[in-house]
Amino acid sequence: MLKFLLRRLATIVPTLFFVSILIFGLQQLLPGDPAIALAGEERDPETIRYLREKFHLDEPLPVRYWYWLSGVLHGDLGESVRIQKPVSELILEKLPVTIQLATMAMIIALAIGITAGVISAVKKDTWWDYGANVFALWGLSTPNFWLGILFILLFAVQLGWLPASGYVSPFEDLKANLSAMIMPAFVLGNAIAAVLMRHTRSAMLQVLSSDYVRTARAKGLDERVVVLKHALRNALIPIITLGALEFGTLLSGAVLTEQVFTIPGFGKLIVDAVFNRDYLVVQGVVLFTATVYITLNLLADLAYFVVNPRMRVQ
Amino acid sequence: MKRVFFIPFAFVVSMASAQTLRIGLAEDPDILDPSMARTFVGRIVFAGLCDKLFDLDEKLNIVPQLATSYQWSPDNKSLTIKLRGGVTFHDGEKMDAQAVKYNLERHKNMKGSNRRGELAVVSSVDAVDASTVRINLAAPFAPLLAVLTDRSGMMVSPKAAEAASDKFGAKPVCSGPFRFVERIAQDRIVLERFPNYWDKGQIHFERIVYQPIVDATVRLANLRSGQLDFIERMAPSDVPQLRNDGRFKIAKIVEIGYQGITINVGKSDVAQKNPLGKDPRVREALELSLDRDAIVKVAMEGEAQPGNQWVAPSNRFYGKGAPIPRRNVERAKQLLKEAGVPNPSFTLMTPTTSDAQRIAQIVQAMAKEAGFDVKIQSTEFATSLNLADKGQFEAYVLAWSGRADPDGNLHTMLACKGPTNYAGYCKEDVEALINESRTSLDAARRAAAYDKIAQAVQKDRPIIYLYHRNWLWAHNAKLTGLRTVPDGMVRVQGLRMN
Numbered sequence: 001m002l003k004f005l006l007r008r009l010a011t012i013v014p015t016l017f018f019v020s021i022l023i024f025g026l027q028q029l030l031p032g033d034p035a036i037a038l039a040g041e042e043r044d045p046e047t048i049r050y051l052r053e054k055f056h057l058d059e060p061l062p063v064r065y066w067y068w069l070s071g072v073l074h075g076d077l078g079e080s081v082r083i084q085k086p087v088s089e090l091i092l093e094k095l096p097v098t099i100q101l102a103t104m105a106m107i108i109a110l111a112i113g114i115t116a117g118v119i120s121a122v123k124k125d126t127w128w129d130y131g132a133n134v135f136a137l138w139g140l141s142t143p144n145f146w147l148g149i150l151f152i153l154l155f156a157v158q159l160g161w162l163p164a165s166g167y168v169s170p171f172e173d174l175k176a177n178l179s180a181m182i183m184p185a186f187v188l189g190n191a192i193a194a195v196l197m198r199h200t201r202s203a204m205l206q207v208l209s210s211d212y213v214r215t216a217r218a219k220g221l222d223e224r225v226v227v228l229k230h231a232l233r234n235a236l237i238p239i240i241t242l243g244a245l246e247f248g249t250l251l252s253g254a255v256l257t258e259q260v261f262t263i264p265g266f267g268k269l270i271v272d273a274v275f276n277r278d279y280l281v282v283q284g285v286v287l288f289t290a291t292v293y294i295t296l297n298l299l300a301d302l303a304y305f306v307v308n309p310r311m312r313v314q
Numbered sequence: 315m316k317r318v319f320f321i322p323f324a325f326v327v328s329m330a331s332a333q334t335l336r337i338g339l340a341e342d343p344d345i346l347d348p349s350m351a352r353t354f355v356g357r358i359v360f361a362g363l364c365d366k367l368f369d370l371d372e373k374l375n376i377v378p379q380l381a382t383s384y385q386w387s388p389d390n391k392s393l394t395i396k397l398r399g400g401v402t403f404h405d406g407e408k409m410d411a412q413a414v415k416y417n418l419e420r421h422k423n424m425k426g427s428n429r430r431g432e433l434a435v436v437s438s439v440d441a442v443d444a445s446t447v448r449i450n451l452a453a454p455f456a457p458l459l460a461v462l463t464d465r466s467g468m469m470v471s472p473k474a475a476e477a478a479s480d481k482f483g484a485k486p487v488c489s490g491p492f493r494f495v496e497r498i499a500q501d502r503i504v505l506e507r508f509p510n511y512w513d514k515g516q517i518h519f520e521r522i523v524y525q526p527i528v529d530a531t532v533r534l535a536n537l538r539s540g541q542l543d544f545i546e547r548m549a550p551s552d553v554p555q556l557r558n559d560g561r562f563k564i565a566k567i568v569e570i571g572y573q574g575i576t577i578n579v580g581k582s583d584v585a586q587k588n589p590l591g592k593d594p595r596v597r598e599a600l601e602l603s604l605d606r607d608a609i610v611k612v613a614m615e616g617e618a619q620p621g622n623q624w625v626a627p628s629n630r631f632y633g634k635g636a637p638i639p640r641r642n643v644e645r646a647k648q649l650l651k652e653a654g655v656p657n658p659s660f661t662l663m664t665p666t667t668s669d670a671q672r673i674a675q676i677v678q679a680m681a682k683e684a685g686f687d688v689k690i691q692s693t694e695f696a697t698s699l700n701l702a703d704k705g706q707f708e709a710y711v712l713a714w715s716g717r718a719d720p721d722g723n724l725h726t727m728l729a730c731k732g733p734t735n736y737a738g739y740c741k742e743d744v745e746a747l748i749n750e751s752r753t754s755l756d757a758a759r760r761a762a763a764y765d766k767i768a769q770a771v772q773k774d775r776p777i778i779y780l781y782h783r784n785w786l787w788a789h790n791a792k793l794t795g796l797r798t799v800p801d802g803m804v805r806v807q808g809l810r811m812n
Contacts, residue, residue, distance in 0.1 A: 032696035036703055040352020042726065043703075043733045044431040051426065082344050083499055084483045090499060149531060156539040164536040165527060167501055262527045262536075264501035272342055272500060277696050 008298055019290045020072070023283050024065050033057075034277035038081055055081065055279070068283060077287075078280030080273070087284035090269060097167060098265035101188070101258075102250035104181055108189030109196055110243065114232075116193070117200020121208060122227055132197060139194025148187045148260035155183060165262035184261040188254050192246050199242055203235035236307050244300035251296075252289035333520040335793075335811070337804060338533045338545035342500050342526040347483030348468035349420055349427040354715040354802065355526075357465065358546060361803040362505050362522050364488035366467035367395060367414070368459055370718050370799050374570070374629075376459045380409065380469060380489065390454035390755050397445045401512045403471035404493035411441035416472040418449065421465075426480065429466045431733065432457075432722075454753045456760060460719030464801075491517045491806055500526060516807040518795075537562065537788055543811065544789040546804060550617035556788055563791045566784040567798040568619045568626050571716025572723065573673065574779040575662070575709050581738025582705025590660045590708055595653040597775035601639060602646040603684035604677060610781050613672040618781040623768050624714075624723035626782040631720040631761055633768025646684035659687035660708040665695045670711045673780065677711075702736040710736060713783075718801060720764060721752045728767075728776065737776035744770050 035051040036043060051057070056064050071078055077087035120132035156164035163180050170177040207213060208231050216226045255267035262268075266285055273281035343356035348364055351357070369379040378384075383396045401409040418439045421429035435455040440448040451458070461467070474487035486494050491513070492505035503524040507517055525542065527533040530549035534556070536542040548556070548564070556562050577597060578585045585591035590600065606620035619626050622638045650656050664674040671692065678688040693701065701707050716723055726732040729748050730740035744767055751763035771777070785802040795808035 030697075032694070032700040033703070034696075036699055037696040038352075040428045042352070042428050042431050044428060045733060046430055047426055047428055054426070080499075083497075084345050084347075084481055085499065093498060149529075149535075152532060152535045152539075156541075157535050160539060164539040164541050165532055166525060166536075166541060259528060260532055262501070262525065262532065264498055268500040275694070275696060276344075 005302070008301060012294055012298070015294055016287075016291060019294075020069060020287060021065070023286045023290070024068060025061075027279055027282060028061060030274070030277070032277055034081075034279055037277040051081070068280070072287065077284035080278050080281045082273070082276050082278045082281075087281050090281060091285060091288050094264060094266050094269050096169075097263060098251055098267075100170070100177075101181060101185055101254065101263060101265055102247060104185035105188035105192065105250055105254075106243065106247050108186055109192035109246070111193075112189065113193035113196025114200050114239065117197040118204055118227065118232060120197065120201045121204030124205065132201070136194040136197045139190050139197075142191070143256075144187050144191060144254070145256045145260055147190070148184065148257055151183045151187060152260070165260070167263050180261075181263075184254075184257050184263055187261075188250065188257050192250075195246070196239060196242065200235065200239055203238050204231060207231045207235045233307055237304055240303050240307065241300050244296045244303075248289075248293040248296045251292050252286075335519040335522045335544065335806070335809065336542045337522060337524050338536055338542040339524050339526045340530070340533070340547040341528060343503065343524075345483035346486045346494070346497070346503075348465040348470060348486075348488075349424050349429055350480075350483060351465055352428050358802075358804050359503055359505075359524050360465065360468060360488075360490075362492045362524075362806045363486060363490045363494060364468040364470065365401075365490045366464070367462045367469070368467055369805075370463050370801055372567075372797060372799055374718060374800055376463060376718075379467075380414075381462075384459070386755060390753075391451045393449045393451070393458060394442070395447050395449070397447065398512060399445055401489055402510055403469075403474070403489045404487045404508055405471050405474050406510075407471045407473050409469055409489045410444045411447040412444075413469060413472050414447045415439045415441045416475075417469045418466075420470075420475060424480075431726075432461045432464075432466055454755065456752050456755050457717075457719035457721040460717065460722065463718050492522055495521075502526075513807060518808075518810040519806070522806060534788065537790075543793055544787065544804065546785070546787055546802070548786045548788045550615035550784075550786065552788075553615065553617065553786065561791055562788055563793075565787045565789065565796055565798050566617070567800050567802075568628060569716055569783050569785055569802060570625070570629075570718060570723070570800045571714045572621060572624055572626075572779050572782050573618075573669070573711075573713045574777045575677065576702070576712050576727075576736050576777050577709050577775065578705055578707055579737050579739055579774065579776045581702075581736060584705055584708060585738060588660055588708050589653060589655045589658040593653045593655075594774055595649045596655060596658055597778070599646040599649040599653070599684055600681055600686060601775060601778050602642045602649070603681045603686065604778070604780070605641040605680060606638060606780055608680070609673065609676050612676055613669065614781065614783065617784040617786060619784070620780070621782045622772065622779050624727075624777075624779065625720050625764075629720070630757075631764045633765035635765045636768035636772040639772075641680075643684050650685050657685045657687060659689065661689045661691050662709045662711060663691045663693050663698055663701065663707045664711045665698050666692050667695070670713070673711050705736075705738060707736075712736070716801070720760075721748075724748060724764075724767070725752060728771065739774065739776035741770065741774065744774075 035048045035057055038051050039048045056067055079086050080090060116132040116135060120129045123129050152164045155162045162183055166180055168176040168180055213226060213231050216230050252266060255271055258265045258267035270282060270285050339355050341355040343359050344353045345351050365380050367381045368376050371377050380398055381395045382398050385394045397411060403409055421427055422433045422436055435451050435453055436449055437452045438450045442448050469489055471487040475482050491508055491511045493508045495504040495506050497503045505522045507520050511517060527536060533545045534548060534552050537545050553564060556564060578591045589596045610616060610618045610620050620638060621627055623633055625632050662674050664670045674690045678690055681688050702710050714723060725748055726734045728739050730745050747763045747767045751760045754760050792812045794812055795810050797805050
């Protein structure tokens with residue numbers, strides 16, 4: 001296991017280096033001169049010249065890449081031109097919001113998705129199964145943006161139960177924080193739950209028809225023990241992979257949901273930065289989320305060892 | 315159980331709203347440094363944060379704010395301003411002539427300043443005594459007072475500005491009715507009442523929270539659910555549903571900006587490759603194929619004033635010698651025939667905003683009736699600006715947020731070396747008239763010059779102006795004291811929740 005871990009860790013450094021080149025390179029393909037985008041309506045030539053100089057926009061690409069990379073290696077991700085704040089500070093400001101939203105959405109998705117998937121597999125071809133499938137179809141085919149606005153109209157405007165949008169820190173007021181986060185978390189979780197349900201169902205169906213489950217049943221074990229302890233544990237492997245990937249995606253920002261509910265997370269930050277050609281913010285945030293994504297993948301690989309003893313032997 | 319949980323929440327909201335004014339903004343403002351700021355929405359926040367030397371009233375008259383009076387020199391090359399006494403910045407520093415001198419020099423000389431262009435004509439600033447400042451100009455410049463009603467007239471604390479240098483925008487210190495508390499990017503900007511404000515009798519809130527909510531539907535939902543007290547730029551399509559709701563009021567006023575189609579007539583060689591850029595008759599045909607009333611009705615649900623110049627027909631500087639041409643498809647067809655291109659084709663570059671998209675589609679349909687083949691090219695805004703700057707476009711749907719003086723809507727777009735002259739328009743006679751309009755302080759003479767410019771521009775049509783939007787605001791009906799000024803700023807003085 002240690003050898004595996006070291007091997008996986010060793011691949012992280014070149015992967016991140018490659019990612020940094022990709023982020024920087026792709027960003028250069030964005031049409032539009034950042035100096036013009038940043039110079040405001042007046043577009044004073046003097047200001048445009050100053051911005052080009054300040055952000056090394058006149059320098060060749062490799063030189064600009066080197067400026068950025070050497071900053072990153074020294075822990076300096078640069079500064080947002082648009083609002084004059086260090087990128088690292090912006091990331092730290094948005095990170096708790098994004099983590100909370102992603103975690104709440106994931107809890108909702110896991111609770112609904114795995115439960116519905118297991119029930120659907122165990123009660124195959126019954127009304128339970130059909131109901132769970134309809135739910136999955138609804139979750140997959142409902143756009144977050146639309147569902148979000150409907151929720152706002154129902155729960156905030158009509159019923160007045162929840163705030164329409166906005167974010168309150170949990171340290172300021174936990175109740176207000178949960179009231180503000182529950183709708184966006186549900187909207188995000190709902191879509192992921194549908195995907196998880198479909199995967200759980202097919203993995204469970206496969207495992208439930210395997211020999212060892214038949215043996216367990218033949219031994220006279222309680223059906224609940226067979227399903228939850230023997231079958232589900234094996235079926236969880238693809239679900240862990242999927243869950244980690246989905247969680248990684250959530251951590252890189254849920255653009256539309258954040259926009260609808262005005263949640264100041266990574267999604268809103270990066271969209272604003274792209275439209276305003278705030279390059280250092282885009283590069284910093286994407287590099288950060290890529291690192292998180294790679295780390296989550298590593299953790300998912302490690303989780304296989306925990307849930308599946310056979311892998312430990314291998 | 316649910317009720318027990320939510321009632322305290324509602325109570326907290328209503329308690330907070332008694333002292334806090336919550337304003338929903340359509341975008342997240344940029345840097346909160348008057349020298350470097352560049353967005354319209356940023357100016358709305360500045361209206362609560364930073365006082366200016368002069369302000370505008372509802373009729374666009376220039377009225378004093380930090381100044382009390384002004385006097386032009388006989389040769390119109392210097393402006394002497396008397397300052398209000400006893401004004402302090404939020405850090406306790408004095409707002410006096412030295413501070414004004416510092417600020418004007420900062421606007422003009424600071425690297426990265428976006429005020430440099432509008433103050434280019436200022437040659438020096440003298441602090442005559444503690445309450446008198448003199449601005450010396452290289453040449454007479456009529457728009458100067460209007461320029462000082464915007465960010466160039468905003469005064470920041472010299473001490474704080476020196477200490478923070480180019481990081482000043484992260485924690486601005488001005489002399490307005492509210493002082494800066496915190497900013498969470500994309501989430502909120504919080505200001506609190508400044509107890510030593512010179513006009514504190516006009517301030518009736520303890521705090522203002524500005525919340526950027528980009529989607530107009532969500533912004534409205536926040537108003538309707540009581541999370542916000544005021545929203546700016548509501549969608550015209552939402553007006554009917556809110557009009558019948560007694561809990562809210564809608565306020566509106568025609569903007570000082572415009573919406574139009576900029577045509578490449580000389581920015582690059584693209585102009586000569588297309589009949590639209592090459593031949594004024596084709597441009598005239600395009601204009602005659604358009605029905606501005608219908609465009610306003612369909613694209614803006616009637617919430618705009620049709621127009622054909624850089625200022626609205628209701629503006630005192632509107633050129634009456636160039637009225638709005640009526641739609642005449644037959645004449646348009648005839649003109650195209652005379653030009654030898656009965657079915658000209660051109661690409662209309664359009665930013666991806668819904669307003670611009672709607673305009674492009676309507677123009678496409680209307681122009682088709684005259685024989686035009688209009689291809690719409692939807693382009694993300696920053697990219698479209700870059701293409702416009704390089705002259706890689708034929709026609710471009712572009713809006714301008716407007717300036718109080720007509721010069722601010724004209725010079726930068728139509729003067730030969732105007733930084734946003736995307737049309738590439740340059741005519742000697744028009745240039746001379748533009749210069750005359752900005753160097754004369756006589757309103758009648760300026761109006762006459764604008765009339766002549768309007769007639770010339772209407773012949774050449776580097777920009778086909780379409781309409782002037784209504785600034786649409788919606789607010790809690792209990793909020794009173796709102797002043798609707800055409801610059802679209804939300805002035806907090808006098809606002810009160812009854």
